[in-house]
Amino acid sequence: QVQLVESGGGLVQAGGSLRLSCAASGRTIGTYAMGWFRQAPGKEREFVAGISLWSASGTYYADSVKGRFTISRDNVKNTVYLQMNSLKPEDTAVYYCAKGIRGTIAYRVSRDYDVWGQGTQVTVSS
Numbered sequence: 001q002v003q004l005v006e007s008g009g010g011l012v013q014a015g016g017s018l019r020l021s022c023a024a025s026g027r028t029i030g031t032y033a034m035g036w037f038r039q040a041p042g043k044e045r046e047f048v049a050g051i052s053l054w055s056a057s058g059t060y061y062a063d064s065v066k067g068r069f070t071i072s073r074d075n076v077k078n079t080v081y082l083q084m085n086s087l088k089p090e091d092t093a094v095y096y097c098a099k100g101i102r103g104t105i106a107y108r109v110s111r112d113y114d115v116w117g118q119g120t121q122v123t124v125s126s
Helices: none
Strands: 003-007 010-013 018-025 034-039 046-051 059-061 069-074 079-084 093-100 113-116 120-125
Touching (some): 003 093, 003 113, 018 034, 018 093, 018 120, 034 069, 034 079, 046 069, 059 069
Parallel strands (some): 010 120
Antiparallel strands (some): 003 018, 018 079, 034 046, 034 093, 069 079, 093 113
């Protein structure tokens, strides 16, 4: 069974950057799609970014983060990353890493993920 642990969250000023990491243990994630979601207070969890097992050609982003966030993976380190640049106060949320049920999935659909991390808080001040 895979366990996912996110790290890298924190408090940053608007316009700043953070890099989130999602370290997997227990089993390789190299053959699975991976994704990042976020949930702000009082709002539903929403898709942020996804990456297929063929990371070079398969990355997907929510319109709200396209051009600012970059998802990547290092299958040797069994880790997925989310580089977040030009952060805005509306990016404030708990960010969750998730493992897909297979190599390519419907990335924006949370039911296509079967393992979730505990989340890491990102707070962007104005």
